[in-house]
Every structure is written in structure tokens, then in C-alpha cells.
Amino acid sequence: MRSTSRNARIRATTSSLFTAPVCQGDGRGHIPPAKVPPEPAYTGRVHPRDDAPRDPPGTVRPFVTPGDAPAPPCSLASACTETTAQEDRVTAPIIEIRDVSKRYDDGPPALAGLSLTVAAGEALAVLGPSGSGKSTLLNMIAGLDRPTGGGVTVAGVRVDELTETASARFRRERIGMVFQFFNLLDDLTVLDNVLLPAQLLGTGRAAARDRAVELLDNLGIDRHARAYPGRLSGGERQRVAVARALMNRPALLLADEPTGALDTASGAEVRELLAELNDDGQTILLVTHDLALAESCATRTIELVDGRLARDERAATR
Numbered sequence: 001m002r003s004t005s006r007n008a009r010i011r012a013t014t015s016s017l018f019t020a021p022v023c024q025g026d027g028r029g030h031i032p033p034a035k036v037p038p039e040p041a042y043t044g045r046v047h048p049r050d051d052a053p054r055d056p057p058g059t060v061r062p063f064v065t066p067g068d069a070p071a072p073p074c075s076l077a078s079a080c081t082e083t084t085a086q087e088d089r090v091t092a093p094i095i096e097i098r099d100v101s102k103r104y105d106d107g108p109p110a111l112a113g114l115s116l117t118v119a120a121g122e123a124l125a126v127l128g129p130s131g132s133g134k135s136t137l138l139n140m141i142a143g144l145d146r147p148t149g150g151g152v153t154v155a156g157v158r159v160d161e162l163t164e165t166a167s168a169r170f171r172r173e174r175i176g177m178v179f180q181f182f183n184l185l186d187d188l189t190v191l192d193n194v195l196l197p198a199q200l201l202g203t204g205r206a207a208a209r210d211r212a213v214e215l216l217d218n219l220g221i222d223r224h225a226r227a228y229p230g231r232l233s234g235g236e237r238q239r240v241a242v243a244r245a246l247m248n249r250p251a252l253l254l255a256d257e258p259t260g261a262l263d264t265a266s267g268a269e270v271r272e273l274l275a276e277l278n279d280d281g282q283t284i285l286l287v288t289h290d291l292a293l294a295e296s297c298a299t300r301t302i303e304l305v306d307g308r309l310a311r312d313e314r315a316a317t318r
Contacts, residue, residue, distance in 0.1 A: 092156060093117040094252055094283045095141060100150035102136050102307070110136040111147070112307040118285060118300075120251075123278040125298035126287045133307040134287045138256055141285065142175060143167035155251040172201050176245030180257035182237045184229040190240050191216070191225040197247040208247075215243040219273065235266030242273060246282075253277070255286035259293050271296045 095118035102111040111133045118124050126134050139145035140152050143159040144167075152160045155174045162170060171177070176197075184193050191212055198208035216222040219239045221232075229237050238258060245253055255274065259267035267290070274297045278284050288294060294301050295315075303311035 093153075094120050094122075094155055095285070096151075096153040097137075097140070098151045098153075100140060100147045100152060102133075102140070102145070103148045109148075109307050111140070113150075114304075114307065114309060115150075116302070116309065118283065120283050121278075121281055123274070123284040123297055123299045124286070125294035125301045126285065126304065127289070127291075127294060127301060128304035128310075132304040134304055135256070136307075137304070138254060138285070138287050141252075142177065142254055143170060172197060173248060174251045176248070176250035176253045178238070178241050178245050178253065178255040178258050180260040182229070182234075182241045182261075184237060184240060184244075186229050189226050189228055190221065190232070193229065193240055194243045194247055197244060201248055203248075211247060212243070215246055219243050233266060234262045235269045238262060238266070238270050239273065242270075242277075246277075251283065253282055253284045255284065255288075257288055257290075258286060259288070259290050267293070 095116065097114055097116040100111050100114045101109055103109050114133070114137070126137060128134050136145065140147055140160070141154055143152075143154075143162060146160050151158060154170075157170060157174070159167060159170060185196070188196070194212040194215060195208055198211065203211075213222070213225070216225055219242060221236055221239050221243070224232060224236060224240075229240065232240070242258075258274065259270050262270060271293050274284060274286070274293075278297065278299065284297070286293065286297065298315060300314045301311070302309060302313075
């Protein structure tokens, strides 16, 4: 009987060590757990009015926010934007660049006091010779580089003030990126390449798969879902890259020379695709040397020279 009672006391004491809250300085010799400072968070908003409490850990964010009307199931609008209602709420620019400068070592500035705003729904083409600051500007907007001076705001978030971890999370949720050489993973199928951003974001498997299938169908490459990138043409691979970039319904699509590695016919297909996406409301910023791409896709064109804005024109027609 005494042994049973003693074991019960031991179990109760052990349990209390792991479950009972202990305050610092409680006089019982217990050491409180170390306080880990929370990682700076961003709201992921498009406008301050859209701020909402962050989801608890493990929560899967729905693709369409409650109360928003779903987009038509078979349109590119459903492939690249959350809802028309949500876009209507956007009054602040998607991109705000204020007096941004960037210097590397002791050389001339890559960007010199650049200011630029891009509204929701615009398709902006950035032109300029090599070394003019185009790639630096793209990296600043994506949060991949930080300015020496000035501020960069994207979708309501000061991306130049985010930590590396928060910046990576911001890109996953709010920015889609398309590269000149596709950057697809050759050992994954087309479907798995497109699914990757949703998996990194923690989206549920069923919802992610439905989204990927919808994108592949809308972009005309659903028949290649089980194929590997190496078996596709350049134009088809770039369509896969665009589908991957749109997977998490980004507020902004960044494209770095998206036709630079394509033949003439494939380049024309990608130009048409980007124009269709913008017609359906997707905000796009593309860096290019391809004048045909700028003329066919962009609603606005700027030119950089020596890190400064040399030209800013809106297209009369497209």
C-alpha cells in the first residue's frame, strides 16, 4: 500500500513539472522557459483596410476569402486573381518605390533616387540597356535585395524592412516569379512543379491539386501534367513556369526576360498569354529587351538609364 501511494506521489510531482505554469522568481527553484522573440510578421495585405488577424498555426488559408464571389470556373480570371470584388477594394498602388538608391561597393549607383508607383491591374514593361538597373529594380521589388536608401512597398508591405524569413514567406504568398530559363525542376513532373509553391505555403493537398489542374487546363498544357519538363518545348515550359507563378494567386507577377530563351513562335505565344492574364486583372511587371513583348503586353512602359527613370509612357492601345 505504501509503495503504491509513493508511486502516485512521484507521478503527480513529475506531471506538475511539465504541465504547471511556473513564474520567474516563484521561490521554488524552477527555471522559466526562455522567451523567444516573435519573428516580425507582415500582414500580407493589399490595403490597410484589408488587415485581418493572422491564422493560427496549421490553418489552411482558403483561396477565396469569405464573402467574395467566386470567379467563373473556366476563365483566366479564375486562374490569376482571387476575385473581382477583392480587386475593387484595392485603392493603394501595388508597388510604391520612394527615392530608392542602391550602390555596390564604390562603383556608380545601380539605382539613383528612383521613384515609381504601379497601380493594381497595370502591366508595366521595364526597358533599358545592360547595367541600367533593371535587374536591381526587380530584385528590390521581390525583396531579394535591399536599397541603400529609400523605401520599397509592395502590396502594402515594406519589403525592404522584412527579415529574410518573412521576405521569403511574403514572396510565397503575394508574388509570382517567371524567369528567362524557366527554373523548373527536371526530376518533377509538370503537375508537381506547379504544386510546389502551394506545398511550401502549406495549402491542403486536395485544394492545391484542384488549383493546379485548373491552371494547367486554362493555360492549355493539361495534357502534359504527367510529363517531365525535359520533354516539353520552350514555350510549353514557360507556360508551366507561369502556372507555377500563379499557383498561390499572387498580387503581383514578376517576369524577368520571359521570352529571352524562346524562339519566335514560342515567344509570340508567351506574349499573348501575358496579355490575356493582364486583361483578366493580373498586375504584371516585366523586365525585357524585347520591344515586341513590351508593345503587345504592357499598358505602360518605362526606360531606365544609369539607374534613373528616363522615360515613362502609357500605351494608347495594345
